[in-house]
Amino acid sequence: MLKNNFIQDIYDQAQNYLNKDIKICGWVSNIRDLGGVKFVLLRDRTGILQLVFKKGITPDEEIMKSKDLVKESVICIDGVLTEGKSSLKYEVQVKKLNILNKPYEPIPLDPDTSTDAQINVRLDYRWLDVRNRKISSIFVFESWVAKNFRDYLTEKGFVEIFTPKIVSTGTEGGAEVFPVIYFGKEAYLAQSPQFYKQLAVISGLERVFEIGPVFRAEASHTVRHLAEFHGLDFEMGYINNVNDVMDTVEGFFRRMVEKSKKDELIKQVREFFSLDVSIPEKVPRIPIREAYKILEKYDKHLPYGSDLDTESERILGEYAKKEYNSDFVFVTEYPWKVRPFYTMRKEDDDQWTYGFDLLFRGLEVATGSQREHRYDMLIKNLKDKGLDDKKFKFYLDFFKDGTPPHGGVGLGLERIVKQFLNLDNVREARFLPRDTERITP
Amino acid sequence: MLKNNFIQDIYDQAQNYLNKDIKICGWVSNIRDLGGVKFVLLRDRTGILQLVFKKGITPDEEIMKSKDLVKESVICIDGVLTEGKSSLKYEVQVKKLNILNKPYEPIPLDPDTSTDAQINVRLDYRWLDVRNRKISSIFVFESWVAKNFRDYLTEKGFVEIFTPKIVSTGTEGGAEVFPVIYFGKEAYLAQSPQFYKQLAVISGLERVFEIGPVFRAEASHTVRHLAEFHGLDFEMGYINNVNDVMDTVEGFFRRMVEKSKKDELIKQVREFFSLDVSIPEKVPRIPIREAYKILEKYDKHLPYGSDLDTESERILGEYAKKEYNSDFVFVTEYPWKVRPFYTMRKEDDDQWTYGFDLLFRGLEVATGSQREHRYDMLIKNLKDKGLDDKKFKFYLDFFKDGTPPHGGVGLGLERIVKQFLNLDNVREARFLPRDTERITP
Incomplete structure (x- = not known):
């Protein structure tokens, strides 16, 4: 399997994983690019994990690849789990990025705000x-x-x-x-x-x-x-x-x-x-x-x-x-x-x-x-x-x-x-x- | 519930039930009337249990009722579990018989030999x-x-x-x-x-x-x-x-x-x-x-x-x-x-x-x-x-x-x-x- 852990597993066993290499896959839920550092929120069914792309830590080639990321891209990453400053408590310093699939269109419904949409629209784009x-x-x-x-x-x-x-x-x-x-x-x-x-x-x-x-x-x-x-x-x-x-x-x-x-x-x-x-x-x-x-x-x-x-x-x-x-x-x-x-x-x-x-x-x-x-x-x-x-x-x-x-x-x-x-x-x-x-x- | 135990439970806990009052329900699978004593095989999904109707042990009124029994009658009985002489190891000396329901017709397929019947007949009378x-x-x-x-x-x-x-x-x-x-x-x-x-x-x-x-x-x-x-x-x-x-x-x-x-x-x-x-x-x-x-x-x-x-x-x-x-x-x-x-x-x-x-x-x-x-x-x-x-x-x-x-x-x-x-x-x-x-x- 490309993915052996759910995000929840990472949190549950964070003390074991801390400062160690982990692999994790999911959907890109959000991207904040602050120039020298890029924060990507990775989502799966069980949780949200913050990924950090940062010059000096993340190889240049991977940072280049990350420019292609859009919301709902499907990715797997290798990185190191560290304690984070955000409310999410932990984050991953990315070492390797693998983009498995990307949206072919502007997404018609944003999962992060779908609960605000009409039920009929939600059912039309249930995925x-x-x-x-x-x-x-x-x-x-x-x-x-x-x-x-x-x-x-x-x-x-x-x-x-x-x-x-x-x-x-x-x-x-x-x-x-x-x-x-x-x-x-x-x-x-x-x-x-x-x-x-x-x-x-x-x-x-x-x-x-x-x-x-x-x-x-x-x-x-x-x-x-x-x-x-x-x-x-x-x-x-x-x-x-x-x-x-x-x-x-x-x-x-x-x-x-x-x-x-x-x-x-x-x-x-x-x-x-x-x-x-x-x-x-x-x-x-x-x-x-x-x-x-x-x-x-x-x-x-x-x-x-x-x-x-x-x-x-x-x-x-x-x-x-x-x-x-x-x-x-x-x-x-x-x-x-x-x-x-x-x-x-x-x-x-x-x-x-x-x-x-x-x-x-x-x-x-x-x-x-x-x-x-x-x-x-x-x-x-x-x-x-x-x-x-x-x-x-x-x-x-x-x-x-x-x-x-x-x-x-x-x-x-x-x-x-x-x-x-x-x-x-x-x-x-x-x-x-x-x-x-x-x-x- | 009229029935709190399956027949298998009686066998599994026979040492606890032995010489004690038990209640059990099921279908009548077979009846052998030897005059002074009548053996009835009771069937449920989990097993077969031998019931004994015997003058001096079973009240006369219950023995009278037992004359109405036919194959596939649905009954509940009260009785005492004893060690039996048959291959079934245990039997019940019946004290009380309750006939809940009886066939309204000669049964069109005998469950005990149904495996010998054609598949189409079996499916017609699946019950x-x-x-x-x-x-x-x-x-x-x-x-x-x-x-x-x-x-x-x-x-x-x-x-x-x-x-x-x-x-x-x-x-x-x-x-x-x-x-x-x-x-x-x-x-x-x-x-x-x-x-x-x-x-x-x-x-x-x-x-x-x-x-x-x-x-x-x-x-x-x-x-x-x-x-x-x-x-x-x-x-x-x-x-x-x-x-x-x-x-x-x-x-x-x-x-x-x-x-x-x-x-x-x-x-x-x-x-x-x-x-x-x-x-x-x-x-x-x-x-x-x-x-x-x-x-x-x-x-x-x-x-x-x-x-x-x-x-x-x-x-x-x-x-x-x-x-x-x-x-x-x-x-x-x-x-x-x-x-x-x-x-x-x-x-x-x-x-x-x-x-x-x-x-x-x-x-x-x-x-x-x-x-x-x-x-x-x-x-x-x-x-x-x-x-x-x-x-x-x-x-x-x-x-x-x-x-x-x-x-x-x-x-x-x-x-x-x-x-x-x-x-x-x-x-x-x-x-x-x-x-x-x-x-x-």
Whole structure:
């Protein structure tokens, strides 16, 4: 490798490297030419390092080469690490410069100030935008969230599954799916791995998870919606009731909040974001019928039995923060009429379900439930929803040969990142977002 | 949870549980009724446990209930763990039986003998097939391969990315892609994350990986091809040359082979598969021009400058095993005419490239290369391939603003599993395969 260390490694081991030869590569972030001495800031994902080109120390030939440097040039240097006078504490006295590549045009977006640009411009030039270290730290964090999800569930005996994204039926009966032309057959992009993670539980894998793309053909233009995002999904068999599912979701977030304060992998993220998230010993679980009453007190009147709207979720988030010092709140027992057919209905009152949402700082980040695992009840549920059970035959078949009670949840990766880092728009948490207007880059 | 332990946990801690009350759940795998005593085999993903229903020990009421048991019933029991006379070493004297669910039909495929069935039947009833512990262990292994890939790369400073699967251009110029109807626009399913992992490197993330679905609209009917599979992809910046990429691939396999012999997570897999894979200290790297000569010796005549066919790969696999005691062999410097336009061509002879394949037991499991990172050379490459550079403008733009030398690889998850476990058909390593005929379940 041309580059064996990240800049962060140099700082972390500065005492070992001091007054010794080092090699380092990166992008040129800034150049200040003071005549006899030239200061170049070198940037990589992990940090910024000051390079010094100085007559008498840097060979003339290398100083000549350095005249070709422009912002965003890609370089490797050999030099000696010394203590520096700037706020960066260390700098490198350059002995050798290797220019690997240079911009072919005036750069259309300056990474150092990209956070000031409009989101659409930033997305158009994402390869420059993400060189801004505050922006790249969002994606370092996203990678870490996914890692936490997997590590947490793997320890609990969950198996990762890889399910098809090309499917023959929409999960909810055909609405809001993208059609695919599949060897002349009718097919769609999966709206979620719902059916298949249930199949995996029923197949005896018992506890499964998946992180994968999900596709929603909703023509939404909000800061919360994407046409393609990544879902964190799990499904678990042999549950007592839906609380087992919520306990698992809660455990994941609790551990992530605790680890976020010290994990070395996201040191860079803590440079730019506070990661100050409150999770109490027990995250409140509020039946939606109580939520309606709470909302009344905030002068928000929802018809009894209706779904929560965005404003209601925001208010309930505030309420949980005030009453429980919690950034999280579960709303439980959603009405049957706003939940999909595979949701298990309450045993004592089938107008309500064992379905829940998790709100994180007033935004829905997870939707889950105990599922209906009884074949005859599933057929009844489909009929009650006015759906054609023949269309769901392939799914119903899974339930004929011995099915454990089970439940699960789908979480939105980008929404978790948005809320954790207090970003304005879910697009900031998606490397290359897709929406009704955007299909490139 | 109804179930806090897997059967394996009971065996692992049998000394603590012996003569004590335990609870366990699972599927009924077999029932032998000897009149005064009934033996029921309970199955979960991790093991088989013998349950004993016996007059005088099991309450009469529970014995009555047990008359309803059929194969694949889903049950939980309370009982006392004792030493058993059978080869299973332990058994449970049942005190309480809870039947959670029962088959609604005669089961169409018996999990205990599903390995004898035709692959198509097994795939039709995958939820029964995978209850066979040999089959579920394939998917436990697949999950573990993915985990190893991520853990290995995360330690090396790689960041996981989540790239779009809905794209505006096919990676190779438009062939073999599935069209998607995307809000009235022309779009396709991504054949690989190739362009976007390069974009991520160029965006300053430097070292990235992704595990995600890839889509190939090839009407292949072989035991090696799927229309949808999962790719393990990585891409790394600031490489010296393509050997850095091969070193990283090799390191991943080496560590996986070593860990496969002892990792507790795949204890179940070692019950059914030998995991006996040979990887020497240095995996051979054979330029394809030499490979042609080797093949000649095996009486296989390939035109100079052509791609390897399936038979050639098989022969080279045998050669590597015989000459190097290696189940792996890299074939390097593939001809330019059989490689995609983004491959870097050899500096001294541009009819050959810095592209390679990795053969694992004679099957291609990885394809990689150093990429062309110079804007002007990329345009030349497109022209030489007869491709319209206007169609690739959005991709070419990434290369205008400072691009480090980089390279990467795409590996096929299911093929790795197939070869590691010596499976006959790649479909066996895919939970729910898709091909020209199959789009359900």
